[in-house]
Structures are given as C-alpha cells and as structure tokens.
Amino acid sequence: MKEYLRSALGRVLRTMKNVPTGFLPELSVPANPDHGDFATNCAMQLARHLRRSPRVIADEIVAAFMATEHDPFYVESVTIAGAGFINFRCSDRYLYRELESCLAQGAEFGRSSTGLDKRALVEFVSANPTGPLTVGHGRNAVLGDTIARLLEWIGYAVTREYYFNDAGRQMRVLGASVRSRYEEVIAEEDQPFSTSARVVQHRHSYRAKQLAGSKTTVPASFPEDGYLGSYIIEIARELVRVHGPDLLDAKDDDCFERAAKQTILTDIRATLERLGVSMDNYFNEKSLYDSGAVSETLDALRERRMIYERDGATWFKTSELGKESDTVLVKYTGEPTYRLPDIAYHVDKMKRDYDVVINIFGADHIATYPDILRGLDVLDLDSDRVEVVIYQFVTLMRAGEEVKMSTRKANFVTLDELMDEVTPDVTRYFFAMRSAQKHLEFDLNLAREASDKNPVFYLQYAHARICSILQKAAEIALVSDPALAQLTLLEHEAEIALIKEIIQFPQIVVSCAQAREPHRLATYLRGVAEAFTRFYHSCRIIGERREVALARMALAQATGITLRNGLEILGISAPERM
C-alpha cells in the first residue's frame, strides 16, 4: 500500500511543472485515524519552491492522481485537509486481503526477505568468568538476543557470539579467593564447634574492618580485593567434596582458578539458556594470543607507522586520529592492555566477512570502541560495518532504595535471582520494553510482589483468551477455517481497527530490526492486545450467526498469530491458558 502510493505519487509529481527532479514524496501514518490511513505533506514542501499555496498544489496533485493513478483496490478516498495534507483512506478490500495473507502465513507472518543473503554477527554479554551474570548482563543479553532474533526474522543469517577472557590478574584473584574459602571450609570441618573463634579472629583482620557493617566475613588469608560472593564458597565446598583436604598442599592457585572458571562458565551458560539465549560461539581472548593474531595486529599497525615506544611502553598514535591523546597498547611490563586484543578480535571479525558486526555494550564501555574503530581504519578494514548499541545502566530499586551493584562485593543481584522472582518471560519483556539509551529503573519489590500488574501478562492474557475462545467455539462445532471465513463481514469499527493494527506487523519487524530497537516491538504488541480487547468487548463471537462468528474467529486467529510471532521475537512464551 505504502509502496503503491509512493510510486504513484512519484509519477504524478514528475508530470507537474517545476517540481525538482529527485523530489520524493514522504508518506506518514496520521496520529489521528480520522484523517486517514496515510498522509503526505508534499504539497506543503513544494509550496515555497513553486510559490503557490499548498492547497492549490494539493488540489492539482489529487486531480492528477485521480485521473491517472487511482487504484480503487487500494484507495477508497483521497481528501485534502489542514494546511495542505493529502490524506488517503485505504479500501476495506485491501485490508481483507492483507488479513488473508496473515492467516495464510501463520507462524511465518512477519518474516521478510529484506535482509536475505546477509550475514550479521552480534556480540553480546561477553562477561569474564569471575562471577554469575548480574541484572546488568541481563539487559545486555536480552537486547543482543532480541536484536539477533529481529535480524533473523528479516532474513539475516545471524551468529551470536560471546567474547571472554579467562586469563590475567582478575582470574588470579579469583583463584586466590577460592583457595582462601577452601582453606576456611577445611578448617571448619576440622573444628566444627569453633566458629565463634573464627569470627573473633576476623574482627581483628584488616579485611574485617573494611567489611564493618556488612554481614560478610572472610578468613585472614582472603585477598584484599577478592571476590566476596557466596558462589565462591559454593565452589570451595564442591572442591572439598571432591578432593577433601588434598588441595591444601597445592603449590599455586591454578587448580582453584581452573575449577572456579569452569563452574562459573557452566553457570553462565545455564543462566543464558534459562533466559532463552543460546550462543553460537564462545570466543576466547586467549586464542588471539595462541594464533599470533595479537602480535600480527601490532605488527600491522607498526607497518603503518602508527606505533611508537616511549617510557618502555608501546603506544598507538590515536592523537593523529582525532583523539586527545595517544593510547597504550603494551604496558612497560610487556603485557598488552585490553585494547590491543580487542582490536585483534575485531580484525578477526572483519575477516570472517559479515555484512554487519553489532556489539552490545554497557555505557561504561563507551570509551573503548572508538579505539577499536581507529585500529580497523588504520588497517584499511571497513569499520562502517561495525555498529555499537550502547545501553544505559540498570538501577535496581529495593524497598525504595537504590542498590549499588558490584561483582567484587557481595551485594549484587544475579540474573538468576531475578528470574526466580519474576520469571524469565517477565525479565525479557522488562528489559526489551524500553529504549536502550534510557536508564532502566527496576523496582524489585514491585516486580516481585505484583506480577498481575506486569504488562507482559496483558499480552499473554490476550493470547490465552483467544485460544480459549477458539477452543470453546470448537466445542459447539464452530471450527475456525480461514478459507471459509467471509472476511467482508468484518465491518465493525473495532474490527477494522484491529485489522489495521495486525497488518502493520511485518513492517514493524523490519523497522525494529533495522533500527536495532526491540522496544518498539513491545510497544506495538501492547497496541495489538489493546485493539483486540476492545474488539472482544464490542463484538461477540459465540452466539452470533454462523457466518459472522466464523469471520470473527478468523480475526481472532490472526490476532493470535501476530501476538505469538511477536512474543516469539521477544523470546517470550505465548501460553494457551494461564
């Protein structure tokens, strides 16, 4: 419809005098449905250029349109309103055909081939295995996965990738933390009745002072910046269960580190799985060192004369590339900063030849990616293919107070805990329903206590109700069969409004995917569910004469298809009863 109007208007405008070549008419959907289904402002835009009043120009355009381009299949009426808007109302026949198409496509309704034969890489979550995924990672995971699903729906072949680093100082601290807890568990088992002595001992330790006011206690051997979460104790207990006290003699923390990493990574995978996120690839930063990619990248940058040495460190001349200062790539210790492997990683991504490479980053990583792009530019790789979706932080509210989150300290809420409280469905909807660039306030008390107020239930409820109606109708021998339904019987205001809502779905999917904005889909689905409940309240199905009932059942079925497919993209279940 939109395409037809666009090209028809384009042809009309080309026949008119003095219209600039290349002028394209814009089509929009009026906010007020009384104005029509589509509107164009082109008469107003041309007014200045043609030095005539917009209304006169609009008259001319409409006359020409009606004479040469008017197709009654699409357009029922054309009117001129306001300062010079041209409004088009589409014909019911067009609506019925689109509705038929929805019913025919079923589970495929909303899929398109806009991005056919294109490949996308979506890198997201990418948390290092030092602890369980937090609420913040949840937002990242939902955004990334939903964008991936949207792209798949418009035809892309998508790879979901998780980039992680299991080496370096943070992992050594992790290993030391586990060892300390391990020793603590062993000591407790030896002297099960001396726990009070242990607490006294901690009260005198430096760490205990730091922890004053917090419930967490740690053994004296605990690293100063160790990981305080209770999951460390769980890992230590498991090691005791399997190895007993044998590990007390271990000469370094390697075995503790390995055990921790393995457990945590497995847990992360399980958490993501529970959220409905399944990665295609876990990319280990270490492999970039093993393959030589890191040193190759450094050499390549050096060849372009963008590298120099100073104070024992290796610098990247980012000041020549629009940055205030240069950037260290290799520290004086000989150890690279994270930027170098990051660049090498993206070089690797570019070599894998994707049409688009999307990264999902929290706002705290905002400063990291420009360096990556600069690196790619220097190496003549097409950095335009790299896109970054930055999301703002999640503020967790508990009993009206903000909870500051840190993986190191114990007071974070894990993604698993969140899902325990509000279910994965609600978690996904909550994170998907808001624009990524807005801060997200997550009221735990509200989410926990008041599940009946959560908007996701509104969508699921509408779906369940549709299933229930169709089921009930079947019991009295009314079987929904789109092929037999006379859709022209759908003429109630609420029916037409619902049809118009439904048939927008494919276009919505395309625009959400292209804009990388899942929240607009959530907003749209809410509108579909609202239009359905309005229809439900003004139009009965069971009890109406057979033909009308069948037509309305077809409409209900189409609504169900739209809700189901939309929820599928959001990764949320569409239950048949609740």
Added chain:
RNA sequence: GCGCCCGUAGCUCAGUUGGAUAGAGCGUCUGCCUCCGGAGCAGAAGGCCAGAGGUUCGAAUCCUCUCGGGCGUACCA
C-alpha cells in the same frame, strides 16, 4: 575541563524520516460482572515536552547556549 547519553502527566516510560488536538501503564476519582477468561473495559482529572534563543509553512523531534542527572575520560578488566 573534555566526550557520550538522558531530562515528556504525581511515578515509570512511548512518541517512526520534523506534521494536524503530545500518548500509554501505574497511582487517584466515576461507572460496568446472569454475558466467548474482569489479569479486563468505558470515562475523568493530571503537561509552558528542563529553560532560552535559532532554522521553517510547521519543532518534544534538527542547531546553539544554559541548568539539572548518569556514564566515561588509566601503562584496571
């Protein structure tokens, strides 16, 4: 200091490439359950779209400045 993001109803947020009377949910107030699922529906109240300039037929949307909030700005990851 500099960079990025945000500022829309009491609260949390929508608002497509600039369009016609700025919209939802929650909360508040009115109605509506012999009726396909009331987790609902219909309606009311609530706004100088942070503020000031600019661009134009037309601005919540684009530009500049100011004020407020968040996040960065490491030889930490």
